[in-house]
Amino acid sequence: QKEVEQNSGPLSVPEGAIASLNCTYSDRVSQSFFWYRQYSGKSPELIMSIYSNGDKEDGRFTAQLNKASQYVSLLIRDSQPSDSATYLCAAAYRRALTFGSGTRLQVQP
Amino acid sequence: GAGVSQSPSNKVTEKGKDVELRCDPISGHTALYWYRQSLGQGLEFLIYFQGNSAPDKSGLPSDRFSAERTGGSVSTLTIQRTQQEDSAVYLCASSLVGWTSGGGSQETQYFGPGTRLLVL
Numbered sequence: 001q002k003e004v005e006q007n008s009g010p011l012s013v014p015e016g017a018i019a020s021l022n023c024t025y026s027d028r029v030s031q032s033f034f035w036y037r038q039y040s041g042k043s044p045e046l047i048m049s050i051y052s053n054g055d056k057e058d059g060r061f062t063a064q065l066n067k068a069s070q071y072v073s074l075l076i077r078d079s080q081p082s083d084s085a086t087y088l089c090a091a092a093y094r095r096a097l098t099f100g101s102g103t104r105l106q107v108q109p
Numbered sequence: 110g111a112g113v114s115q116s117p118s119n120k121v122t123e124k125g126k127d128v129e130l131r132c133d134p135i136s137g138h139t140a141l142y143w144y145r146q147s148l149g150q151g152l153e154f155l156i157y158f159q160g161n162s163a164p165d166k167s168g169l170p171s172d173r174f175s176a177e178r179t180g181g182s183v184s185t186l187t188i189q190r191t192q193q194e195d196s197a198v199y200l201c202a203s204s205l206v207g208w209t210s211g212g213g214s215q216e217t218q219y220f221g222p223g224t225r226l227l228v229l
Contacts, residue, residue, distance in 0.1 A: 004151075034217065043200055043220040044152070088151065096142060096154040096168065097218060 023089030134203030
């Protein structure tokens, strides 16, 4: 059974702080990992993809992958109220993505 | 260029009726996916099309669900004899290429706006 686990939250951080979102996956075959952001009532939009162990930075976002621990994380620096959304972690296995249930992030002004 | 488009954006139907949901992928994308998202839940994979290969139907919840992709582009998801538990947002996604077995990787999927289905 392929599973992706996330803490549902809500994770509440003050504006300007670092938000840390975590995700674990059960299938060692998974090679590709994605973070999507989903605003209420909207469809998911891609934030980051990561394929190799280590860190990948894109602006205020850093994705971290540790395949030995089967762990993926997303750091959001200088969090803004506009970052308030649900963040979905996804692992690719064969022909589809397996999604976690998402972590709701609230950035307090 | 245009993103993934879906129609209708909202659909209300009565239990027992059939519905058709349409997806137009990004031009040039060979892979197309259907997912379902129930209220407050994560995304559930339904079906995957890759080029001219046989579709991966492993996620379809029952034989009331079917999908086709004509001409390698537009896809239609059909739900027959709808039930109340079919109420959800149905999301379509496309990617440039799909699963790459050699590299074991998956191209980024881009999602459409979804169709919100309510079965009364």
